[in-house]
Amino acid sequence: MPKPMIRAALALSAVALVPATTASMAAVDSTTWRELDQFLAVFERVRADYVEKVDDEALIKGAIDGMLSSLDPHSSYLDARDFENMRTQTDGAYGGLGLTVSMEDGAVKVITPTEDTPAYKAGIKAGDYITHLDGTLIYGGTLDEAVDQMRGKPGTAIKLTIVRPGRDKPFDVTLTREIIELKPxxxxxxxxxxxxxxxxxxxxxxxxxxxxxxxxxxxxxxxxxxxxxxxxxxxxxxxxxxxxxxxxxxxxxxxxxxxxxxxxxxxxxxxxxxxxxxxxxxxxxxxxxxxxxxxxxxxxxxxxxxxxxxxxxxxxxxxxxxxxxxxxxxxxxxxxxxxxxxxxxxxxxxxxxxxxxxxxxxxxxxxxxxxxxxxxxxxxxxxxxxxxxxxxxxxxxxxxxxxxxxxxxxxxxxxxxxxxxxxxxxxxxxxxxxxxxxxxxxxx
Structure with a gap:
């Protein structure tokens, strides 16, 4: 992180510890605490009354994800799994198809295929939507679940159903997973x-x-x-x-x-x-x-x-x-x-x-x-x-x-x-x- 940003982050932390000294700051703090009280009330009600028992960690991660998703498309929380995936993208290699994807309105959308990978060679293009994996509908699932299914042991095959804007009908593409070596x-x-x-x-x-x-x-x-x-x-x-x-x-x-x-x-x-x-x-x-x-x-x-x-x-x-x-x-x-x-x-x-x-x-x-x-x-x-x-x-x-x-x-x-x-x-x-x-x- 650039030094100015480190200093800014430290400064913000310090400000949070300074008592409010004006009526306007006190009003802002009061409103913020009321909102946090409401959040905790919802959290406790879900834990106590939801039809199935839910994991506290999953609830908190969902809340964090929701907060960041309200900002812009590029801000996000990286848990241990996401952190490792990011390190793989910049440093390593993995078994998969060579696709960069995102989630849009519950559907998996292709951002770009990596050159010389199975996805690239098969003609998958930016803007394509992946609706099924091996014939199973993935709409409504999480992005992590879809990525897990597309990655796997090199040499194994997987069938993707693609919806491409501009084409009348979906089409299937069968790809064989390879070691994706990230050569920049x-x-x-x-x-x-x-x-x-x-x-x-x-x-x-x-x-x-x-x-x-x-x-x-x-x-x-x-x-x-x-x-x-x-x-x-x-x-x-x-x-x-x-x-x-x-x-x-x-x-x-x-x-x-x-x-x-x-x-x-x-x-x-x-x-x-x-x-x-x-x-x-x-x-x-x-x-x-x-x-x-x-x-x-x-x-x-x-x-x-x-x-x-x-x-x-x-x-x-x-x-x-x-x-x-x-x-x-x-x-x-x-x-x-x-x-x-x-x-x-x-x-x-x-x-x-x-x-x-x-x-x-x-x-x-x-x-x-x-x-x-x-x-x-x-x-x-x-x-x-x-x-x-x-x-x-x-x-x-x-x-x-x-x-x-x-x-x-x-x-x-x-x-x-x-x-x-x-x-x-x-x-x-x-x-x-x-x-x-x-x-x-x-x-x-």
Missing amino acids: VKWEVKNRVGIININSFSRTTAESVRAAIVGIEKSLGGKPAGYVVDLRSNPGGLLDQAVEVSDVFLERGEVVSQRGRQKGDIERFYARPGDMAKGLPIVVLVDSGSASAAEIVAGAIQDHHRGVVMGERSFGKGSVQTLLPLTDTTALRLTTARYYTPSGRSVQEGGIEPDIQVPQLSDPDYKTRPRFREADLKRHLINEAKVDNSVLEEDAKDDPRFKMTAEELKKKGVEDFQLTYAIDSITRLAKPLTVAASRPTGKR
Whole structure:
């Protein structure tokens, strides 16, 4: 936790021990105690009169979960099990399908499939709803129960029933569980362009990005024509890793700032001198699944005119969650600040608009499949600044491939249109790579 937040937490604890000295404070305290008395009365009545005996720990956890769910979609209580799951996501490996899911109105909703996992290979997409597991309805159950069923021994099969918005009927997909190795970064070279695919921002992401640049240069025996930084379907992760990854490509300057409840509660993060990419052209790919830490990187590169952002508007999660330990095995994941790009833009709700809109034309469902973003989540934080993140007009659609169908593109060997367009833009060194310099600057 950043030191200012630790100091703030200690200060709040100290205030709670100070006796009330004014009538207004006394009134607030009195109202609060009446509400707590009511809570305890309900707690005791449930314990005494509910039709079945209930566990005190389960009741209290339910009360805490209810309190936090009234705030925003990203604040939550982590019990021992949740705490271990979070550590697994950032450090380890597990047997499962490779899905990040959430609960929405009693249904399990896919946030994103992890690349190169059974779910990804089977074509499960962000926004899909999972209604049955092995033919059994899971609607109305808990998210933990659904996750437990989807995880399991590698090599075992499970059938998922999927409801996809835009399709008339549900469909079944049978997947075989695998060891899900959480590799945050992959790289490859195509047409002398280095492609760095960042899947998540875990504790080793920045180190892996630096290693990818070294590996690309070694494989080519020199500098590449440029780099594609692929942040599509990246749900985010650790803030410090987003800052370090941005620093890899920036010579200097602010990367991101986070601002808390009070006007003076601002913390800024800066790049250190030295651009590891040596000023070579950069294209950043984003889509509706690019969130949080991924948006920090895209926004920093865009605002510093260091590269061009291509693809589709990002998810729009512009809030910071701080992990506040409660015990050795439990913690509070609490939204404590909003973050802003170097030019002062908030991406909350609106997301990062690409400099060049490039739809994923190689996806046959791209026109009918709805995109789900932060603004679609209940109780999401409102972007009070109402910043205009509108996209710049760009004549990219003169490319005849924009008029092709997914099937026509596939016949021409184009499996991933967005990536192909990004690679071609770097190799041409033509107009698309000059668009970023025309973006407006300054605080907004």
